[in-house]
Amino acid sequence: MKSANFLKENNARSIWHPMAHPAEMQANPPTIVAEGKGVRIRDIDGHEVVDAVGGLWNVNLGYSCSTVKDAISAQLNRLPYYSTFRGTSNDAVIELSEDLRRFFEPDGLSRAFYTSGGSDSVESALRLARQYHKVRGEPGRAKYLSLKKGYHGTHTGGASVNGNANFRTMYEPLMPGCYHIPAPYTYRNPFNETDPERLAQLCLAALEDEIAFQGAGTIAAMIMEPILGAGGVIPPHKSFMPGVREICSKNGILLITDEVITAFGRTGSWSGSRHWGVQPDLMCTAKAITNGYFPFGAVMISDHVAEVFEKDETGKAAIGHGYTYSGHPVGAAAAIACLAETERLNVKDNAAARGTELFLGLKALHDEFDIIGDVRGGHGLMCALELVSDRSTKAPVDKGTIGKIQEVAYRDGTMIRISGPNIILSPPLVLTSDDVKTILRSIKAGLKAA
Numbered sequence: 169m170k171s172a173n174f175l176k177e178n179n180a181r182s183i184w185h186p187m188a189h190p191a192e193m194q195a196n197p198p199t200i201v202a203e204g205k206g207v208r209i210r211d212i213d214g215h216e217v218v219d220a221v222g223g224l225w226n227v228n229l230g231y232s233c234s235t236v237k238d239a240i241s242a243q244l245n246r247l248p249y250y251s252t253f254r255g256t257s258n259d260a261v262i263e264l265s266e267d268l269r270r271f272f273e274p275d276g277l278s279r280a281f282y283t284s285g286g287s288d289s290v291e292s293a294l295r296l297a298r299q300y301h302k303v304r305g306e307p308g309r310a311k312y313l314s315l316k317k318g319y320h321g322t323h324t325g326g327a328s329v330n331g332n333a334n335f336r337t338m339y340e341p342l343m344p345g346c347y348h349i350p351a352p353y354t355y356r357n358p359f360n361e362t363d364p365e366r367l368a369q370l371c372l373a374a375l376e377d378e379i380a381f382q383g384a385g386t387i388a389a390m391i392m393e394p395i396l397g398a399g400g401v402i403p404p405h406k407s408f409m410p411g412v413r414e415i416c417s418k419n420g421i422l423l424i425t426d427e428v429i430t431a432f433g434r435t436g437s438w439s440g441s442r443h444w445g446v447q448p449d450l451m452c453t454a455k456a457i458t459n460g461y462f463p464f465g466a467v468m469i470s471d472h473v474a475e476v477f478e479k480d481e482t483g484k485a486a487i488g489h490g491y492t493y494s495g496h497p498v499g500a501a502a503a504i505a506c507l508a509e510t511e512r513l514n515v516k517d518n519a520a521a522r523g524t525e526l527f528l529g530l531k532a533l534h535d536e537f538d539i540i541g542d543v544r545g546g547h548g549l550m551c552a553l554e555l556v557s558d559r560s561t562k563a564p565v566d567k568g569t570i571g572k573i574q575e576v577a578y579r580d581g582t583m584i585r586i587s588g589p590n591i592i593l594s595p596p597l598v599l600t601s602d603d604v605k606t607i608l609r610s611i612k613a614g615l616k617a618a
């Protein structure tokens with residue numbers, strides 16, 4: 169490895185970082201992470217911290233998962249690559265598909281279409297949804313519905329259904345035919361409704377209203393995260409997702425759940441859909457499918473959607489979509505090992521238990537610090553603090569203050585993620601109670617310094 173000075177000086181000279189201003193990255197070098205072990209990371213200066221970001225919601229099993237590492241290395245030695253485009257396949261991807269079919273059986277999902285990550289999974293699901301309607305003879309169903317505050321990656325299709333201007337404005341015009349419904353976000357919503365159940369009903373009414381306005385026969389799919397993640401961890405009331413399911417079914421609209429974050433245990437259930445007792449038509453997965461060790465994803469497909477494609481005799485169901493790395497054998501081998509370890513450790517139960525500890529700890533901080541406007545979580549290991557400069561007006565905290573909190577928390581021993589006015593926490597699911605205490609201690613240190 170090059171010296172710390174070389175790395176700090178040159179970091180942003182030739183790199184453009186995602187989700188950052190190039191000039192800001194040049195002026196303020198980021199933390200350069202050099203090692204990871206268990207749930208901890210160490211930077212090039214040797215400072216070690218608990219990673220309360222979990223990589224980027226993906227390193228669910230931590231940094232020392234040797235079964236996944238060994239599987240990657242064995243597969244690299246045996247067959248480092250071959251495509252799964254028409255005419256060829258590989259043994260790892262076949263084995264993985266059987267594992268995923270078993271894992272997602274309670275979600276009613278039985279087929280997998282492989283991708284290289286979350287944005288690819290979203291793009292694939294959106295496209296397959298349109299094709300599904302064309303194959304079954306309703307080609308006019310081409311529009312998409314989604315939630316404001318939702319995050320669905322950054323491909324043009326995904327950005328078009330995204331519900332956050334930060335990922336949209338500079339890239340407009342986006343794809344036409346995408347319509348956004350208010351999110352069940354109790355802290356801020358256009359209805360001024362603070363009761364989660366009543367708000368869920370209002371958002372469902374808005375969804376029905378939009379469908380009636382557009383015409384159900386023009387809409388292909390509704391895409392949503394079971395718990396909104398990057399938008400600031402927004403768990404809806406338990407009536408919301410079953411309500412969306414019912415409205416979609418009634419109107420012939422496919423429900424795509426974007427579970428790039430929520431699949432594989434993060435919510436305390438094996439999938440976000442299962443968490444709310446809902447079966448989607450298509451599900452986007454990625455991230456924790458390989459514990460973040462290899463870029464990989466899968467769109468899971470329900471039996472009834474699969475049947476329409478598989479029974480087609482017109483030729484319309486031929487899939488004109490796919491990636492060079494769809495079904496990559498190394499990714500597939502990583503995912504087989506990762507799924508086995510995820511189930512062996514039963515990480516969903518630890519996510520639920522540690523998630524409750526973390527959420528309660530954050531609520532206690534809310535009582536102590538006025539800068540915390542809202543605390544969200546309570547469903548596994550995904551929590552957020554929304555910071556304000558004034559609780560009564562809910563004016564968002566300024567960038568400098570939240571940056572200082574992050575810096576002090578890091579010095580104290582925890583990496584936290586800042587997104588706008590939110591501190592977002594998505595640690596590995598193998599976290600211990602002591603690690604939760606460390607995270608809470610560091611955030612408190614940051615808040616005290618603010």
Ligand SMILES: Cc1ncc(COP(=O)(O)O)c(C=O)c1O
Pocket residue numbers: 285286287288290319320321322393397398426427428429454455
């Ligand atoms: C819900 C959701 N969908 C899609 C994506 C995009 O995934 P990727 O960054 O792997 O393309 C993300 C990434 O955070 C996500 O949270």
